[in-house]
Amino acid sequence: MPRHDPAFAAWLDENVMAHKVEGYAAVTISLKARGAIPGDATGEQMKAVADIAERYSASEIRVTHRQNLVLPWVPQAELYAVYQALLAEELAEANIGLASDIISCPGLDYCALATARSIPVAQRLSEELREREQREDLRGITVNISGCINACGHHHAATIGILGLNRAEQENYQITLAGRADEGAQVGTILGPGFDADALPGAVHRILDTFQSLRRDDENLADVYARVGKEPFKQAAYPALENAA
Numbered sequence: 001m002p003r004h005d006p007a008f009a010a011w012l013d014e015n016v017m018a019h020k021v022e023g024y025a026a027v028t029i030s031l032k033a034r035g036a037i038p039g040d041a042t043g044e045q046m047k048a049v050a051d052i053a054e055r056y057s058a059s060e061i062r063v064t065h066r067q068n069l070v071l072p073w074v075p076q077a078e079l080y081a082v083y084q085a086l087l088a089e090e091l092a093e094a095n096i097g098l099a100s101d102i103i104s105c106p107g108l109d110y111c112a113l114a115t116a117r118s119i120p121v122a123q124r125l126s127e128e129l130r131e132r133e134q135r136e137d138l139r140g141i142t143v144n145i146s147g148c149i150n151a152c153g154h155h156h157a158a159t160i161g162i163l164g165l166n167r168a169e170q171e172n173y174q175i176t177l178a179g180r181a182d183e184g185a186q187v188g189t190i191l192g193p194g195f196d197a198d199a200l201p202g203a204v205h206r207i208l209d210t211f212q213s214l215r216r217d218d219e220n221l222a223d224v225y226a227r228v229g230k231e232p233f234k235q236a237a238y239p240a241l242e243n244a245a
């Protein structure tokens with residue numbers, strides 16, 4: 001396989017999982033293109049994925065709770081062919097497990113129960129986090145967004161959870177930190193007052209800056225939070241009280 005192709009090598013590293021059957025791999029198709037709506041695919045892309053699954057993955061496709069697709073039976077010898085087929089459909093984003101692999105519920109754009117929009121927030125963060133991932137390691141950080149307290153976006157189980165609320169008829173976004181959905185599952189802790197949509201990305205970046213400055217070795221954000229507590233993140237997120245609603 002042409003590992004000298006850096007884009008293919010990145011896709012192998014981020015999107016391809018080991019398989020318990022020798023000679024096979026499981027491929028996750030990211031539905032998190034930069035700036036796109038999380039979990040969306042066009043009809044043409046869906047038909048193309050069906051064709052790829054039929055040809056290379058025993059006709060099987062699975063949908064993950066992180067709003068991506070998995071081809072669970074790809075022969076290792078066919079990985080480059082699958083990558084090229086996905087690339088042709090703009091489905092080869094190599095960001096599974098990175099911060100830009102955002103979960104978002106439909107929010108106020110489509111859901112009658114919503115108190116705030118989720119999708120535009122996810123799109124802006126996707127742009128900015130994908131940019132950030134070009135220069136730093138944001139593996140193991142989950143960013144999940146819900147448009148109301150029903151929590152369909154699982155914000156409470158994310159490293160950085162975002163809950164859209166309505167405060168005095170204004171959309172307002174509350175951040176929770178250090179939620180986990182792994183063996184050490186826990187609900188995230190509310191960081192403080194919410195932010196308006198324009199101030200929210202800056203707060204997320206300052207939280208990530210704090211994480212990067214405090215992390216040791218391969219700690220993830222939840223590990224750092226468990227070690228140092230909320231205060232450093234809170235101080236970073238609220239440098240000026242006028243940013244907080």
Ligand code: SF4
Pocket residue numbers: 105106107108111112113114115146147148149150151152153
């Ligand atoms: S979290 Fe709220 S806004 Fe989002 S899909 Fe669920 S009910 Fe709708």
